[in-house]
Each structure stands twice: as C-alpha cells, then as structure tokens.
Amino acid sequence: MTEERRNLWLAIGVVGLVQMAALAWMVGDRVHLLRTGREIVAEVTPVDPRDLFRGDYVIFGYPFSRTGEVSVPGGTRRGDTIYVTLEPKEAGQWEIVRAEAAYPDTTSPGHVVLKGRAVDIWPREAGERRTARLRFGIESYFVPEGTGRKLEELVRDKKIAAVIAVGKTGDAAIKALMIDGKRVHEEPLL
Amino acid sequence: MWSYRKRLERDLDRWREAGWVTASGEAAIRADLETGVRAVGLAPSLAILGAVLMGFAVMSFVAANWQDMARAVRLALLFGLLWASYGLAGFLLARGLNAFAHASILLGTAIFGASIMLISQMYHVDGNPPDAVLVWGLGALLAGVLLKSNPALALAMVLVGIWGMWETGLREEVFWPFLLGWGAVSAAFYWRRWRPGLHLSGLALSGFLITLGYILHGGHGHVQVVAIGLAIVGLAMAGERVRPELTGLWPGTLGYGAVVAFAGLYALQFVESPEIDMLILLAVLTLALLIAAIFWGLKSGNRGALWLGYSGFSIEILGVYSKTIGTLLNTSLFFLIAGLIVCGLAALAYRLHSGRESREVKP
Numbered sequence A: 001m002t003e004e005r006r007n008l009w010l011a012i013g014v015v016g017l018v019q020m021a022a023l024a025w026m027v028g029d030r031v032h033l034l035r036t037g038r039e040i041v042a043e044v045t046p047v048d049p050r051d052l053f054r055g056d057y058v059i060f061g062y063p064f065s066r067t068g069e070v071s072v073p074g075g076t077r078r079g080d081t082i083y084v085t086l087e088p089k090e091a092g093q094w095e096i097v098r099a100e101a102a103y104p105d106t107t108s109p110g111h112v113v114l115k116g117r118a119v120d121i122w123p124r125e126a127g128e129r130r131t132a133r134l135r136f137g138i139e140s141y142f143v144p145e146g147t148g149r150k151l152e153e154l155v156r157d158k159k160i161a162a163v164i165a166v167g168k169t170g171d172a173a174i175k176a177l178m179i180d181g182k183r184v185h186e187e188p189l190l
Numbered sequence B: 001m002w003s004y005r006k007r008l009e010r011d012l013d014r015w016r017e018a019g020w021v022t023a024s025g026e027a028a029i030r031a032d033l034e035t036g037v038r039a040v041g042l043a044p045s046l047a048i049l050g051a052v053l054m055g056f057a058v059m060s061f062v063a064a065n066w067q068d069m070a071r072a073v074r075l076a077l078l079f080g081l082l083w084a085s086y087g088l089a090g091f092l093l094a095r096g097l098n099a100f101a102h103a104s105i106l107l108g109t110a111i112f113g114a115s116i117m118l119i120s121q122m123y124h125v126d127g128n129p130p131d132a133v134l135v136w137g138l139g140a141l142l143a144g145v146l147l148k149s150n151p152a153l154a155l156a157m158v159l160v161g162i163w164g165m166w167e168t169g170l171r172e173e174v175f176w177p178f179l180l181g182w183g184a185v186s187a188a189f190y191w192r193r194w195r196p197g198l199h200l201s202g203l204a205l206s207g208f209l210i211t212l213g214y215i216l217h218g219g220h221g222h223v224q225v226v227a228i229g230l231a232i233v234g235l236a237m238a239g240e241r242v243r244p245e246l247t248g249l250w251p252g253t254l255g256y257g258a259v260v261a262f263a264g265l266y267a268l269q270f271v272e273s274p275e276i277d278m279l280i281l282l283a284v285l286t287l288a289l290l291i292a293a294i295f296w297g298l299k300s301g302n303r304g305a306l307w308l309g310y311s312g313f314s315i316e317i318l319g320v321y322s323k324t325i326g327t328l329l330n331t332s333l334f335f336l337i338a339g340l341i342v343c344g345l346a347a348l349a350y351r352l353h354s355g356r357e358s359r360e361v362k363p
Helices: A003-036 A148-154 B002-017 B023-064 B071-094 B098-122 B129-146 B150-170 B177-192 B195-219 B222-242 B250-271 B276-300 B303-324 B331-361
Strands: A038-043 A057-061 A070-073 A081-088 A094-100 A112-122 A129-135 A140-142 A160-166 A172-179 A182-184
Touching: A003 A160, A003 A172, A003 B071, A003 B098, A003 B129, A070 A081, A070 A094, A081 A129, A112 A160, B002 B023, B023 B098, B071 B098, B098 B129, B098 B150, B129 B150, B129 B177, B150 B177, B150 B195, B177 B195, B195 B222, B195 B250, B222 B250, B250 B276, B250 B303, B276 B303, B276 B331
Parallel strands: none
Antiparallel strands: A038 A160, A057 A140, A070 A129, A081 A094, A081 A112, A112 A129, A160 A172, A172 A182
C-alpha cells in the first residue's frame, strides 16, 4: 500500500469514526437520561383534540408549557433558558412554584425542576416580571407509521399522560405514553 | 458551463473571420469543448443527483420499516449505511473515479444527517432543532476537509446558513456564533481554491450582514449595514491593488459588498419611512452608487458588478416609483424630473457600455 493510499483510508476511518461517535453520543445521552432520570407522570392537554395525531407524531401541551403562560424574570429574552420548579398536586397535575434563570440551589424533595427555553415573551418592554411561553423538549411524541389514527380514536374520551424522565440538570425526555393509567408504546432502551 | 460554451462559440466565429484561428484550430477547440462537456459536466452531476436520490431512498425505507425493528437493529443499520458509503468512496477514490467518489461522500454525509433525525425521532428528542443542524454541518465540514470533497463542503455551508437563520429566528438579538461556522467553512473553500464555494460564502455572509440592519438598534441598523457594505467594497478595491495576485477573490468581494450596501440603502428608503427630502437624498445617493458600480464593472471587466448595477437600478426605480405615489409632493412634477434624470443616466450608461463594446470588437 502506498503512503497516499494509506492516508486516504486513514482519513475515511477518521470521518466515519467521528460521525459514528457523534451519533452514539446522542443515543448514549438519551439512554442515560431515560435510565437514571427521575420518573414523573404529567397529564397532557392535546393542543387540538381533533387533530391530535398529525401524521405520525403527537403534539403535547402541558399546563406549564406551550399552552400555559409562565411568569418569568423581567430580564428574560426570547431564546433564554428558564428553570421551572414544579410542585405535585393531585395525580398527574403539576403546578409552577418558581421560574428563574439559574438552576435553583434548594428544592424540596417533592419538587421537580425542568429546564425550558422561552419561545415567546410579552410585553415587549422589560419590566419586573414578564409572561412567557416555554418549551421543554417534551412536546413531540413519535408513533410508528400508520398507527396515529388508531391512537387518536383510542384517546378521544380518555385521559392521556406522559411518563417523563427528568435528569439532574433539568433535562427531560418522554419515556412512554399513558392512556387511562396504562402504559402504551414503551420500547426497550436499546 | 453552457453560457461559457455559447460565448466561446460566438467568439470562435468572430476569431475565424478575423483570421486569428485556423480551421483546424477551431475544430480542435470545438472537439475539446465537446469532451469537456461530457466528461466534466454530466457524469458528476448525475452521480450527485443519484446520491441525493439514494439518500432519500435510505431515509424513507428506514422510516417506513421502523416498527418492525428493535432500536439496536435500527442503529446498527444506520451505522452500517454510514460506513458503507464512506467505504465505497474510498474504493472509488483509490481507483481514480473521483466524481463518483465525491457523490458517495455526499451520500455518507446525507446518511449522517438522516441518522441524527431518525435518532431524534426514535428517542423523542425535541430539544433545540438548530443544534441538530449544527452537528450535521460539522460532520459535513469534517468529511469535506479530510476527504477533500467540495460537494460535502458546499453542504456544510448550506447547513451553517440554516443553523444561523434558525437560531436568529428563535431570539431577539444577533446570533454572532454564525460567523465562527461561516469562517471555518469559508477557510476550507479558500484552502481548496474552489470558486463556487467562495460564492456560497459571499452569499451567506451578505445575508447575515443584511439581517443585521433588521436586528441592531431595535431593527433600525441599516445605516451600519450600508457602512459595512461600503467598507467591503473599499477593501476589495484596495486589495486588488495591494495583492493583485489573488485575482479570483477581489471582484466577487466587491460585488457582495455592493449588494450589502444596496440592500441597506433600500431598507433606509423603503422599509423605514424617511421624510421626503431625506428619501430624495438617499435615492440620488443610491443611483449614484449604482452608476459607479456599472462604471466599475465596465472599466475592470467585472461582469458581476455590471449586472448588479443594472438590476439594482431597476429595483431602485421601482421602489421610488411605488413610494412616491400619494405623497404630498407634486407627484407628476417629481416623476417628470426623476424621469429626465433617469433617462439621462440611462443614456449615459448606454453610451459607456456601447463605447466599450465597440472598443472590444476593434482589433
């Protein structure tokens, strides 16, 4: 093998390995969060009940996200990270206790902290507090192709909840879907 | 390629009539042109298109058969496809089939991007979508640099552009990290001495600079945009004198600087609402700059500046026309004066241009 040829295969090896490592890191990060994260169940309010399963993914709204309005510090700008402390109410219900720019130093054991991103903020002028819509990265749920409509019929009159894994830094991931207290669409992690 | 061919054929007729090219010489040039079109133009284009189609085939196949496979099997499949396309690229490069090898590299980077999306879908990742675009862009840049692949670098620039636009759309401020990504890919283009890539860089940076005007100073930063554009034009003119050996760089830089300056002036006149005397001042300044661009284009043979001057001229006139309808100014008088000035300028531009054409034709 000439040196030029050896360099070529070396370059190909590096490109393939680095790209594969990036993908493996994505998977590993998620699996770690799903495996070690604290599990909470949160009731889901479908954004539009009649158009719940658009194609093959569901859009979830939570009382504290997307459809909900959250009071945030006045200096918050669109795109900023916001940490929200949630307190459990009755089963599957969570209420916002605090919303701040940094991860809270102290939380009581029952509370859960979620890391979100401000996607919409008003009023436009900075003030003491402003109102924001937040996203936590747990708003989409993909279902196998062709099963969306069936699920849609199933959940029409039933309560849906999401099983969410929450990590130590507030990152969150959907683990499974719950319909009338029963888990559906749960897969092995790997 | 086609425009070059058309131009050369026109020139060949002229050269033969002038007695500069012999009949056998002309035949040889035409034969060379034919093989050039076939060997350089068609094969890589088809190979690249094939790679894009195959990328879509892979994605739709994997997405359609998702539920029948365990997560581990899906991941193994994606990794296998990734290695297969890069392996094929290596095999083709080693045999000197470069055009097909680059299509295969592009396929590999497409599979890398598809894998990011499919893994996001598999694990319901719904975080910050521009992050995924950035990771894909970095992967394409890596493949482009290490495997010396221009198509992969072009993809990297497109992805960096999408990343920057997406992040800008999510916030209320300028997304400066875009410049880092842009600089990295542009440096790779320059290192490869690849002109179409440098044009992509120029386009991406112009877009970024023009957007600045709509974000800075509460969305009223167009004066700064004009200043930046003019500074780039000045830099290109100075660069042409100081470093004339970089012939490929300066005319393009000048053109993109002029585009940025014109876009800023346009926004000042028609997006902002200036007083009428300010509007007239800006319009006169803009037209003067466009005439200067045409003049410069003729003088230095910069076709881009020439084309830009002409099209900018029409856009500017249309803008002034629609803006002045219904203002307090005596509209018909304004149009009469503006019309006379524009006709005068058009006549001047025409004379300048035809003067050059006749000089070109004369031996």
